[in-house]
Amino acid sequence: MSKGALVWPLLALLAALIVRRWLDVVEVRGHSMTPALQPGDRLLVARVARPRVGDVVLAADPRAPHRELVKRITDVTPVGITLRGDNRARSTDARTFGALPRSAVRWRVVGRYWPPGRAGRVAPSAISHPAGGGAGGTFTRARIGVD
Numbered sequence: 001m002s003k004g005a006l007v008w009p010l011l012a013l014l015a016a017l018i019v020r021r022w023l024d025v026v027e028v029r030g031h032s033m034t035p036a037l038q039p040g041d042r043l044l045v046a047r048v049a050r051p052r053v054g055d056v057v058l059a060a061d062p063r064a065p066h067r068e069l070v071k072r073i074t075d076v077t078p079v080g081i082t083l084r085g086d087n088r089a090r091s092t093d094a095r096t097f098g099a100l101p102r103s104a105v106r107w108r109v110v111g112r113y114w115p116p117g118r119a120g121r122v123a124p125s126a127i128s129h130p131a132g133g134g135a136g137g138t139f140t141r142a143r144i145g146v147d
Contacts, residue, residue: 032091
């Protein structure tokens with residue numbers, strides 16, 4: 001086998017590892033982010049640099065840090081980030097666990113890629129959330145189950 005035959009697969013593997021560090025895919029479970037996100041929606045997520053109000057993000061669940069939750073940022077302060085879902089009646093969020101540290105917010109939803117009829121950007125919330133409360137959603141990574 002020639003060196004060239006080994007170089008390209010190794011470069012492809014390296015590129016895949018680099019991309020995977022900054023991009024990932026998740027599948028929504030549960031109803032806490034309806035109507036913006038529905039169970040079964042598949043999302044492309046990217047590492048968060050600067051969380052902003054209105055962003056839909058994945059954050060560590062303070063009740064079980066190995067799990068992640070999908071929520072919408074409703075407030076960013078020096079103390080922390082307040083997260084809420086769009087469906088208050090079906091969500092556990094800042095109303096239960098308060099503001100989270102910035103380090104808990106890991107990924108930002110870039111867009112939905114499945115189902116094809118709903119593919120594209122995730123719409124901004126039509127629901128007004130005053131600062132200090134919350135609602136959110138759940139999702140599943142291709143490799144991790146979450147709620």
